[in-house]
Structure formats: C-alpha cells, structure tokens
Amino acid sequence: MADISRPSASPGASPLFLRExxxxxxxxxxxxxxxxxxxxxxQELGKQGLGRAHHRALYFIARQPDLTVGELLRLLAIxxxxxxxxxxxxxxxxxxxxxxxxxxxxxxxxxxTDKGAALESELFAQLREKLSxxxxxxxxxxxxxxxxxxxxxxxxxxxxMVFDLRKEKS
Numbered sequence: 397m398a399d400i401s402r403p404s405a406s407p408g409a410s411p412l413f414l415r416e417x418x419x420x421x422x423x424x425x426x427x428x429x430x431x432x433x434x435x436x437x438x439q440e441l442g443k444q445g446l447g448r449a450h451h452r453a454l455y456f457i458a459r460q461p462d463l464t465v466g467e468l469l470r471l472l473a474i475x476x477x478x479x480x481x482x483x484x485x486x487x488x489x490x491x492x493x494x495x496x497x498x499x500x501x502x503x504x505x506x507x508x509t510d511k512g513a514a515l516e517s518e519l520f521a522q523l524r525e526k527l528s529x530x531x532x533x534x535x536x537x538x539x540x541x542x543x544x545x546x547x548x549x550x551x552x553x554x555x556x557m558v559f560d561l562r563k564e565k566s
Contacts, residue, residue, distance in 0.1 A: 422545075429530075436522045444489070444515070449474065449482050454508065454516040457492060459561055462505040464497070470557065491515060 409418060434448065441451055449472070456471050457463055463471075469479050483506075486492040491512030497503030508516060531539050550558055 433523060433526050436526070437519045440519060440522070446485070446489075449478065450486060451516075451519055453479070453482050453486060454491065454512060455520070456561075457506045457508050458513065458516045458520075461507045462495075465494075465504045465506065468506060486512065 437451060438448070441447055452472055453468060456468055460467070465479070465483070469476060472479060474482075483492065483494075487494065489511075490509055493507050493509055494504045495507070497505055534542070547555065547558075
C-alpha cells in the first residue's frame with residue numbers, strides 16, 4: 397500500500413494551468429503514468445503471445461458479457477479488420493466464445509471463457525493494485541478531479557457509451 401504521508405513530486409497546478417508548460421506536464425504525466433501502469437500486464441500478455449489490443453478486448457468483454465462485435469468495435473475505436481485479428485486469436489486461444497444473438501441472428505455476442513475470465517481477472521488485479529496505490533496517495537478529491545479531466549478528454553459523442561459501462565447489463 398502507498399505511503400499516504402508522502403508528498404507529491406509534482407507541485408500543484410499553477411493558476412496559469414492552461415499555459416503550454418502546464419499542458420506539457422500533464423501530457424508527460426499521462427504518457428509516463430500509462431506506460432508504468434501497463435508495463436506489468438505487458439509482460440504477462442507477452443508470455444501469452446498477446447498485446448494491449450487483446451487486453452482491451454478482454455477487459456470490455458468482461459465488463460459486458462454478451463457484448464456484440466459492433467459494440468466492441470465502437471468501444472475500441474479500431475478497424476473491423478484489426479478487431480477481426482484480435483478476436484480470432486482470442487478464439488483460437490480459448491479465451492473468448494461467440495454465440496448468435498437470440499433476437500437478431502446476425503449479431504455475434506461475445507463472452508469470456510473460464511480461461512479468458514481468469515486471465516482478465518489476473519491482469520485487472522495488477523492494474524487495480526497500481527491504481528489503488530496511486531489513488532490512496534492522491535486522495536479522494538484528487539481522484540475525482542482526475543476522473544473529470546479524463547472525462548473531458550472523451551468526445552461528447554462517446555461519453556454515453558463510457559458512462560453505460562457502469563450499468564448492469566440485463
């Protein structure tokens with residue numbers, strides 16, 4: 397667990413937080429933070445012969461069992477061809493199964509296998525550990541502020557899709 401008495405290495409944002417230096421600092425922190433967050437899971441994915449695109453697919457399928465291929469395509473914002481390669485590999489490794497939609501037989505519904513769920517859970521545990529430690533160090537108000545900043549980066553047209561991830565799917 398993180399030491400919550402440790403001061404942040406970053407000074408607070410200046411009142412001139414929209415100046416180039418402040419924006420660059422935020423971009424740098426996003427780059428370095430994301431890289432460090434994903435390094436541990438990259439190693440595990442590499443052992444499996446998988447990459448970040450595979451992880452993202454596993455993550456969103458775990459969040460919404462019976463997610464359609466079309467919905468996953470929109471969430472990942474990648475080409476149909478790229479998603480096809482990712483899903484083929486996940487199917488071939490027995491991590492994901494596809495079933496036909498009951499209302500619309502053209503739909504392909506995605507679900508993790510037990511093996512896929514175990515891998516996704518293991519990867520998420522590593523992310524949770526790192527994010528939890530950072531959250532504890534930052535404190536609740538900072539976490540809320542961080543979420544607001546990240547939400548501001550999501551285009552208005554995609555926000556509902558992101559917010560819907562928090563809802564239970566029937």
